[in-house]
Amino acid sequence: MERDVNQALAREFGLNAEEYNRVLEIMGRTPSFTELGVFSVMWSEHCSYKSSRVWLKQLPTKAPWVIHGPGENAGVVAIGDGLAAIFKMESHNHPSFIEPYQGAATGVGGILRDVFTMGARPIANLNALRFGSPDNARTRRIVDGVVRGIGGYGNCVGVPTVGGEINFHPAYDGNPLVNAMTVGIAPADRIFLSAAAGIGNPVVYVGSKTGRDGIHGATMASAEFDANSEEKRPTVQVGDPFTEKLLIEACLELMATDAIVAIQDMGAAGLTSSSVEMAGKGGVGIELNLDNVPARETGMTAYEFMLSESQERMLMVLKPEREAVARAIFEKWDLDFSIIGHITDTGRITVRHQGEIKADIPLAPLNDQAPLYTRPTVETPKQEQLNAARIEDRLGLTAGLRKLLACPDLCSRAWVWDQYDSTVGGQTVKRPGAADAAVVKLEGLKRAVALTTDCTPRYCLADPEMGGMQAVAEAWRNLTAVGARPLAITDNMNFGNPEKPEIMGQFAAAIRGMAAACEALDFPVVSGNVSLYNETEGKGILPTPAIGGLGVLDDAAQAVGYGLPSWLDIVVIGKTQGWLGQSLWLREINGREDGAPPPVDLAVERANGDFVRARILAGEIRACHDVSDGGLLVTVAEMAMASGVGARLSAHPREIPGHAYWFGEDQGRYVVAVPDAASFIRASEAAGVPAVRIGVSGGGDLTLPDGGTISIETLRADHAGFFPAWMNGDNRS
Amino acid sequence: MKAGIVVFPGINRERDMAIALEQSSGEKPRMVWHKETDLSGLDLVVIPGGFSFGDYLRCGAMAARSPVMTAIHAHAARGGYILGVCNGFQILTEAGLLPGALLRNASLRFLSMDCQLTVERADTVFTKRYQKGQTFRSVMAHGDGNFFADDATLDRLEGEGLVAFRYAGENLNGSARAIAGVYSPNLRVLGLMPHPEDLVDPLMGGTDGKPLFDALAAA
Numbered sequence: 001m002e003r004d005v006n007q008a009l010a011r012e013f014g015l016n017a018e019e020y021n022r023v024l025e026i027m028g029r030t031p032s033f034t035e036l037g038v039f040s041v042m043w044s045e046h047c048s049y050k051s052s053r054v055w056l057k058q059l060p061t062k063a064p065w066v067i068h069g070p071g072e073n074a075g076v077v078a079i080g081d082g083l084a085a086i087f088k089m090e091s092h093n094h095p096s097f098i099e100p101y102q103g104a105a106t107g108v109g110g111i112l113r114d115v116f117t118m119g120a121r122p123i124a125n126l127n128a129l130r131f132g133s134p135d136n137a138r139t140r141r142i143v144d145g146v147v148r149g150i151g152g153y154g155n156c157v158g159v160p161t162v163g164g165e166i167n168f169h170p171a172y173d174g175n176p177l178v179n180a181m182t183v184g185i186a187p188a189d190r191i192f193l194s195a196a197a198g199i200g201n202p203v204v205y206v207g208s209k210t211g212r213d214g215i216h217g218a219t220m221a222s223a224e225f226d227a228n229s230e231e232k233r234p235t236v237q238v239g240d241p242f243t244e245k246l247l248i249e250a251c252l253e254l255m256a257t258d259a260i261v262a263i264q265d266m267g268a269a270g271l272t273s274s275s276v277e278m279a280g281k282g283g284v285g286i287e288l289n290l291d292n293v294p295a296r297e298t299g300m301t302a303y304e305f306m307l308s309e310s311q312e313r314m315l316m317v318l319k320p321e322r323e324a325v326a327r328a329i330f331e332k333w334d335l336d337f338s339i340i341g342h343i344t345d346t347g348r349i350t351v352r353h354q355g356e357i358k359a360d361i362p363l364a365p366l367n368d369q370a371p372l373y374t375r376p377t378v379e380t381p382k383q384e385q386l387n388a389a390r391i392e393d394r395l396g397l398t399a400g401l402r403k404l405l406a407c408p409d410l411c412s413r414a415w416v417w418d419q420y421d422s423t424v425g426g427q428t429v430k431r432p433g434a435a436d437a438a439v440v441k442l443e444g445l446k447r448a449v450a451l452t453t454d455c456t457p458r459y460c461l462a463d464p465e466m467g468g469m470q471a472v473a474e475a476w477r478n479l480t481a482v483g484a485r486p487l488a489i490t491d492n493m494n495f496g497n498p499e500k501p502e503i504m505g506q507f508a509a510a511i512r513g514m515a516a517a518c519e520a521l522d523f524p525v526v527s528g529n530v531s532l533y534n535e536t537e538g539k540g541i542l543p544t545p546a547i548g549g550l551g552v553l554d555d556a557a558q559a560v561g562y563g564l565p566s567w568l569d570i571v572v573i574g575k576t577q578g579w580l581g582q583s584l585w586l587r588e589i590n591g592r593e594d595g596a597p598p599p600v601d602l603a604v605e606r607a608n609g610d611f612v613r614a615r616i617l618a619g620e621i622r623a624c625h626d627v628s629d630g631g632l633l634v635t636v637a638e639m640a641m642a643s644g645v646g647a648r649l650s651a652h653p654r655e656i657p658g659h660a661y662w663f664g665e666d667q668g669r670y671v672v673a674v675p676d677a678a679s680f681i682r683a684s685e686a687a688g689v690p691a692v693r694i695g696v697s698g699g700g701d702l703t704l705p706d707g708g709t710i711s712i713e714t715l716r717a718d719h720a721g722f723f724p725a726w727m728n729g730d731n732r733s
Numbered sequence: 734m735k736a737g738i739v740v741f742p743g744i745n746r747e748r749d750m751a752i753a754l755e756q757s758s759g760e761k762p763r764m765v766w767h768k769e770t771d772l773s774g775l776d777l778v779v780i781p782g783g784f785s786f787g788d789y790l791r792c793g794a795m796a797a798r799s800p801v802m803t804a805i806h807a808h809a810a811r812g813g814y815i816l817g818v819c820n821g822f823q824i825l826t827e828a829g830l831l832p833g834a835l836l837r838n839a840s841l842r843f844l845s846m847d848c849q850l851t852v853e854r855a856d857t858v859f860t861k862r863y864q865k866g867q868t869f870r871s872v873m874a875h876g877d878g879n880f881f882a883d884d885a886t887l888d889r890l891e892g893e894g895l896v897a898f899r900y901a902g903e904n905l906n907g908s909a910r911a912i913a914g915v916y917s918p919n920l921r922v923l924g925l926m927p928h929p930e931d932l933v934d935p936l937m938g939g940t941d942g943k944p945l946f947d948a949l950a951a952a
Binding site (some may be wrong): 148151152155156157158240241242243245246333334417418419420421422423424425426427428429431441443556557 | 742743745746748749752753782783784786787788789842843844845846872874876928930931933934936937938
């Protein structure tokens with residue numbers, strides 16, 4: 001079972017020669033098999049952030065409302081009424097490619113634990129998904145499994161899945177992205193942290209039993225894929241949402257007492273990372289006796305116990321006199337409860353198994369001397385700005401709109417949402433497809449949180465800095481569009497192989513753009529996750545810094561959706577220049593993926609958004625939708641489809657070609673429905689915010705400025721067709 | 734009417750149900766753990782939705798054999814009121830307190846969406862605040878809501894007026910004769926798949942489910 005430890009084995013475990021030499025130096029001897037396992041997972045890209053740490057430091061993480069920024073299990077912000085929102089997004093990309101259902105399901109389970117381990121009751125889940133081309137036979141199986149997995153876990157555990165996004169691109173063919181986000185609510189003065197304390201205090205294991213599943217999952221998540229990746233299926237964990245539900249209730253019940261000193265879930269690298277991080281953060285030592293770890297299988301070795309990623313497990317440090325209280329709660333919920341060790345003053349992690357010491361490692365160097373790389377970077381060359389007048393419009397507005405609404409990246413996601421329970425909890429004010437951000441009310445209060453996930457990977461590929469900036473700005477815009485005050489973000493950085501300078505260049509540039517946007521919009525990063533090596537056979541994904549945004553509404557009744565009401569003026573806020581570079585129209589209609597992406601002007605972004613939010617809260621705006629993929633015409637069509645109310649659009653300005661005006665993706669814009677455009681525009685001009693009336697709502701048709709008329713029913717049929725037809729097709733692989 | 738909500742491990746809509754009951758009655762319902770055996774003092778026993786015991790066996794099968802079920806059978810025998818929603822409906826059929834069974838949805842997929850329900854009779858303690866033949870909106874969220882019974886049972890249910898609600902419009906989960914909810918012969922036990930408790934507040938999109946709770950509160 002245990003193999004000889006040497007450089008070759010270290011390489012197999014993902015440690016390079018330099019890293020292995022550092023292990024030898026720290027240990028002063030050849031490490032044991034178990035010790036090598038501990039080093040290799042703690043120093044994996046997934047756990048150590050060794051390639052990304054130097055860049056992540058550039059992100060703004062502070063604001064008066066931030067209670068805990070990056071470094072804890074999840075980010076914590078004050079939202080008023082003495083409450084805190086706790087949230088984070090995390091990737092489960094590699095497992096979801098190998099085994100889509102379980103990969104996605106355990107992704108949801110893992111992020112839920114990161115949130116409730118801090119004392120929060122989870123109130124909402126979101127997910128940001130990227131899949132390969134729909135023409136690739138494998139994509140359908142992955143979409144089906146991922147959607148079933150997210151639903152299977154989230155529905156059972158009873159947390160509503162309220163939002164998210166889906167993109168398709170051939171660059172994700174061999175490497176789909178599954179980024180899951182959870183938001184929870186806790187009293188702001190009852191946040192639970194992971195730093196262990198109290199020499200002699202018991203270390204308690206609760207939840208599911210440990211099996212051999214997921215061993216070395218963190219290492220797998222830190223390597224590229226090749227044709228044999230399916231052989232890695234045994235490293236994918238299996239989820240049990242029922243146990244997770246019990247664990248949530250039991251932990252929250254225990255957290256209402258004063259028994260807990262520290263608590264952390266066992267996520268990537270399982271017992272190893274939880275015990276090492278808890279003791280490391282507390283500056284203490286920890287001794288574990290693996291004989292007391294509840295095991296699902298017989299004959300497990302110390303190495304297997306330490307590296308298993310069995311799901312639904314937590315590690316806690318308790319006050320010694322409170323053991324009985326805690327045990328009674330977990331027994332009530334039929335969960336395992338076992339004292340597996342205690343806190344020591346040695347500064348070491350000592351692991352005993354069957355009478356032998358299997359690992360004895362000093363914690364400070366294991367944590368502090370983790371590798372840190374400033375890898376070489378190469379900037380992505382800038383693309384030139386396209387001249388819209390030189391781009392031919394072959395289809396015209398009507399056919400162009402219909403084709404865009406039916407394309408995989410823009411079509412209705414109802415087939416997906418309809419498989420996620422979005423209403424459990426009874427507090428969902430804006431469900432998927434009703435508003436730019438999901439709105440979930442807090443039980444018994446007027447207050448609500450607004451939630452969104454955003455990223456436009458094709459912008460990020462063309463210009464990673466502008467793409468990173470745009471992702472943050474769009475999240476801020478989506479929260480603003482429902483009337484919420486944006487507070488903070490979580491980021492999920494999905495990139496290719498960091499050892500390639502052009503990939504590391506994308507990463508560094510995206511961070512620069514994100515940092516600038518966070519700064520300008522007072523929208524700090526409070527938690528996040530980095531997923532690198534998203535490559536299969538040397539082909540990288542589109543750079544995808546997925547942003548999860550959180551905002552707050554003091555009164556849920558003030559939230560607006562994007563369903564267009566009848567007989568109102570339709571106004572676009574923000575300047576329309578007709579930017580076609582990297583637009584969906586250019587890709588879907590002209591088959592081109594080129595040009596510079598639309599620039600974000602952060603000062604304009606802020607001014608436009610602050611104006612829109614103030615008008616929403618003043619009750620002047622009856623519907624609001626930000627302008628994003630597909631441009632202005634798609635935005636109006638989406639508003640019309642949401643309510644079933646049509647619109648008549650006015651002629652566009654002569655100096656801009658029609659297709660550029662209506663399909664361009666200029667940033668910082670919103671379409672709003674207001675009772676009186678004239679007075680609204682006067683107010684916007686006074687605030688220095690450009691606003692133009694573009695039409696009026698009413699009837700059952702969308703009438704375009706070129707005279708084309710389409711019924712909303714036709715638009716809805718175009719929009720709804722893709723997913724059911726594609727998923728129910730008969731060439732399922 | 735004094736209400737209690739039975740909580741099995743894995744139930745997840747007990748909070749929604751408590752909010753709806755309290756909003757109509759002004760009184761917090763008693764939360765009853767599944768290992769309790771004393772339901773005295775309760776007029777109405779509610780079994781809410783969720784995934785009791787993970788529904789890893791047939792939906793509701795494990796819960797139907799939980800300690801509290803003996804007391805629930807006794808409560809039914811003495812003419813007490815019982816409301817089972819979603820998993821609660823599945824549990825009541827598994828316990829033999831209501832006829833039929835809930836199979837996988839015809840689409841073999843979980844369905845989370847609004848549906849329209851037709852009120853088959855408006856003279857029961859649950860439906861007095863609706864009109865006969867009225868349709869109202871409800872939320873469905875289930876993977877196994879496809880009501881099934883043999884033809885003789887279905888004929889009997891229809892003949893004896895024990896169909897509570899039917900799906901109006903599209904019968905999304907494939908239920909026999911579009912049945913969404915049924916009564917016991919004494920009309921005091923109601924099971925239904927959709928969630929009236931999730932539409933009792935205009936902020937959540939409507940109050941179509943509220944008359945059911947108002948009627949129970951007034952009884």
